[in-house]
Amino acid sequence: DSGVTQTPKHLITATGQRVTLRCSPRSGDLSVYWYQQSLDQGLQFLIQYYNGEERAKGNILERFSAQQFPDLHSELNLSSLELGDSALYFCASSSGGVYGYTFGSGTRLTVV
């Protein structure tokens, strides 16, 4: 157990729908990062939050949004889903930059 908890582990939904992925960071970590891994691709950085505030944005689509709550858990909202959004979504947490990155086990999203 890495200490980073992601729920649900699997999600199947239809095109056009909206889903919410949840991440609880490791105890004490203030930063949360979201990554997407599509088939045969490396992990693509989506967005980072630090102590409730958005810190950096990567290749995140406008249909996607995220937030980090006062208890530091984070949610990634994906809307108007398309087949191409099917992927593994990973959350990572850190206490300081990239040096102490810990990943969760991911949420596998399948859009049908």
Added chain:
Amino acid sequence: DQQVKQNSPSLSVQEGRISILNCDYTNSMFDYFLWYKKYPAEGPTFLISISSIKDKNEDGRFTVFLNKSAKHLSLHIVPSQPGDSAVYFCAASSGGGADGLTFGKGTHLIIQP
């Protein structure tokens, strides 16, 4: 435009031998490099890292080499063990990772008995 490239999708190595995984990058602003290991149905786990001010970092059986002029790094695992069979991702960052990590597509390492 892929800034971090792992050109070998898979690599098969005999148990006990050396495994060498390669990674190339194009962004000269990258100043910190990491290797992650990933088993199926698990998230990536940190393996070893190296700062751009160094050319080598060693941790047990794992050694990472950085050649800045060639924009190339490699991960050496010696001796290779069956538990090393996994997908290995090379990742890079700049400025303390303010913009997250940039990952390669991974190399699937298979250790044969």
